[in-house]
Amino acid sequence: MVKPRQEFERALSDLESGCPAVRDQVALVRCLLADNAPAAVLAMAAIRMTQALEEARQAVYLQDRLRGQKVLQSAREGHRVIYGTPEDRKRLYAQHQATVNELHVANPRLSWTELSNRAGQVHGCAGRTIRRHADNPKQNGTLPGTVPVGKV
Numbered sequence: 001m002v003k004p005r006q007e008f009e010r011a012l013s014d015l016e017s018g019c020p021a022v023r024d025q026v027a028l029v030r031c032l033l034a035d036n037a038p039a040a041v042l043a044m045a046a047i048r049m050t051q052a053l054e055e056a057r058q059a060v061y062l063q064d065r066l067r068g069q070k071v072l073q074s075a076r077e078g079h080r081v082i083y084g085t086p087e088d089r090k091r092l093y094a095q096h097q098a099t100v101n102e103l104h105v106a107n108p109r110l111s112w113t114e115l116s117n118r119a120g121q122v123h124g125c126a127g128r129t130i131r132r133h134a135d136n137p138k139q140n141g142t143l144p145g146t147v148p149v150g151k152v
Contacts (some may be wrong), residue, residue: 025054093133096123100130104137112136 029045037045099119101119103110110118116134117127 096130097134099123100134101137112138 099122100115103115103118116130118128119130
């Protein structure tokens, strides 16, 4: 049968590899155990050790939280580099719309799919990208002098 002090001793040896504050509390408890201190004194030492453990845990949590914030910031930077800022995208989408409008004025009989495919070739992207971010000039009144469908 394992005695309570032996179990406590085994738990202390597991904690010694922790942070300096915890190691100091472990050393204090070891001294108290060696002196056969009363149970109340050992209980107070255990409470102090628990507090030191909690402080160590909070310090690790803070480091992890800061590291996580750095990772998120790096991800935001990477997204900005690849996809641009919202203002950059608005300018690009306005250029897409202008190109679609120019192509429609030059070739009014082209379908929306063909207009967007040709605009995609001009901008170096897929026609589907143009269709996502530009409006069909025949339907949405994006050309000067046109009226959107259903808005007479």
